[in-house]
Amino acid sequence: MDFELTQRQAHFRDRVRAFVEDQIRPRLGDCRDQHAAGDRWQPLPIIEELKPKAREADLWNLFMPPAPAVPQVDDSFAFEGEQLTNLEYALCAEEMGRIPWASEVFNCSAPDTGNMEVLHRYGTREQKDQWLAPLMRGEIRSAFLMTEPGVASSDATNIECSIARDGDDYVINGRKWWSSGAGDPRCKLTILMGKTDPGAPPHKQQSMILVPMDAQGLRVERALTVYGYDDAPHGHMEIALEDVRVPASNLLLGEGRGFEIAQGRLGPGRIHHCMRTIGVAEEALQLMCERLQSRIAFGKRLSEHSIWEQRIAEARIEIEATRLLCLKAADMMDRAGNKAAKAEIAMIKVKAPQMALKVIDDAVQAFGGAGVSQDTPLAMSWAHIRTLRLADGPDEVHNRSIARIELEKHRPRDSN
Template sequence: MNFTYSEKVEYLQKEIQDFMERYVYPNEQTYKEQLNNQGGRFSSIPPIMEELKKKAREKGLWNLFLPESDLGSGLTNLEYAPLCEIMGRSAIAPEVFNCNAPDTGNMEVLVRYGSEEHKKRWLKPLLEGEIRSAFCMTEPDIASSDATNIQADIREDGNEYIINGRKWWSSGAGDPRCEILIFMGKTNPDAPKHEQQSIILVPMNTPGIQVERMLPVFGYDDAPHGHAEITFENVRVPKENILLGEGKGFAIAQGRLGPGRIHHCMRTIGAAERALEILCERVDSRVTFGKTLAEQGVIQEWIADSRIEIEQARLLVLKAADMMDKVGNKVAKKEIAMIKVVAPNIALKVLDRAIQALGAAGVSEDFPLANSFAGIRTLRLADGPDEVHRRSIARLELKEQRTKRKQEVL
């Protein structure tokens, strides 16, 4: 493995870092103020976001993901990792560069499985940053850590499918620009376990869709995109909106979640890096009991442990990204699962230390730490909880070890 960045990546790193310093960080507070001062937090978009998006696009810092498509910037997963990490330092940055979840994953689904009409109607405006999307998989009435539990019904009726069900934590569905939902449900409950589910495209304005409420995360509403609970009652969509055919939903979802998981991890490392910077700056400037906090032994341990853990997590992310590029997401599934467990847990440790070092300021809105902690804590659940990933890692490890022993006997 060679993790030396190419000249192209180093150039993009510098450009994104410069853009963050000049435009993103100085406008984080502006974004909050504009969001709070408008009529409804889910009814309009802070104007500063569109201004920043325009600037990013003019500088060519746009759609940097999509490693297997000429619609992106031509970067591999390994090349994208350090760039995504920088974006993860700010809650508003991913959207500025049109590299924000869930749109990135949904665009990848449309690139791989959408028809030409789907791409024209939804992929193109998503790539342009003109509309938003949501992924409707999780349900409130079942244990969604096992996607085969999904009960939402997709039933064929002539040239249409009729959809009934309730979804929640559909991130992005609260955004007034959200125009397309990627919906997962069952088309055949009698098929083999992993072939019962299908994925279908559902326009947001289809009759029968009702956003019941927006779900806050530890009190944060994540407006304007938010996380919606949605009911679908006799929602009719054309038959051609089903992706890849009936029974392919589970496979599509797993393919979508692989890159999404590692993108989350890349951004999470960026958030941890920013937290460590805030910690170090603070402890250098605060004096307690005749010493700066930086001179206290326990603080030095926090700093050392944080640096060690961040470096370990970054290396594992790079390894997973490298494997995805070389052998594909399926072969790299153990590495993807490992980093999905490691990155959020390490970031939470670093954030917790930073919050403790800042005292009361750490839990305030004057610093990004509390917001980051709330968002990253959800990552231990989103895209599969830690326990499911650990189970997968253990099973894959046992399989590899058993195969190794058999080969040694032969």
């Protein structure tokens, strides 16, 4: 087993790291000032200013892997991007995760990444021309509508939103929430999951369909907050859909294929979150170490108190262990496919946010009152990472999958 990075892996990681440190980190103050001074629900000029620089540096759409062709669709669309493997991208995404808005600079932020992968894997040429191309150029943004307020969406078979065929159209009725990204004025497209056939077997009832944000009958009702943060201009919106009519050609892959598409989308999406989460934890640990060495209490630096030595050591151990699991999952996805890496994806999805929350919490403790204020990124980081124990499936669902895989490996032999 070789843990040494290849030349290509180190090349992309180091270039992203350098861009983050040289171009993005020095502008953190500008970003805060622009957010405070302008319309919070409009794109930040500083991010738009940095995007062309990332694109000129060939650090654009790095998340798009050289995905295998899906036989049922036309894969002739020549998408942009470096076609990094999941393993190569994992190293880059960790660097992006150190600053909350860095991934958008590289056109690598959720939910656009997952939506672009869906369009690339499952979209028709017409759908790609209309939606994928402008998304990959960074001209528009998108949202993903799956979770519903009226049902336990951790079991996606509960989804009630109706997608009913009517001649050459589908008519959509339902309510969605936690539609991240739908608050952005650049959001022009949503990918919606709903039921086309309630009488079919449970995992064949659902389909996915492309719904323009300006479709008649689609109404953004409110922005949800995450522990008080509204994440403007991105936002997490509650959306009502009343007799929303879209062409039948907007359906992805075919009726009853929603779960198939969801698994293809959520596997990479889950691990992308985990990659960035490791970067968040690294940032928190760095801030904690700097703080502990700058403050005196009871006659010595905080870093010299044994409790903090213990916490720093535990943080480093947990970050390293989590990174190894994340890289293993990414490598398995590249070599054997998402399905074969199901257990590893589930494990890192549970492990990464739990690890980061502990590191961030210790960092908050090191900063005292400043740690829970707006003077450090720690409070917002904790709020965002806490949502990842729910997003893309709660911990309990992933633990259930891990346990079932483990039990199957140790199933008692038939005594006969």
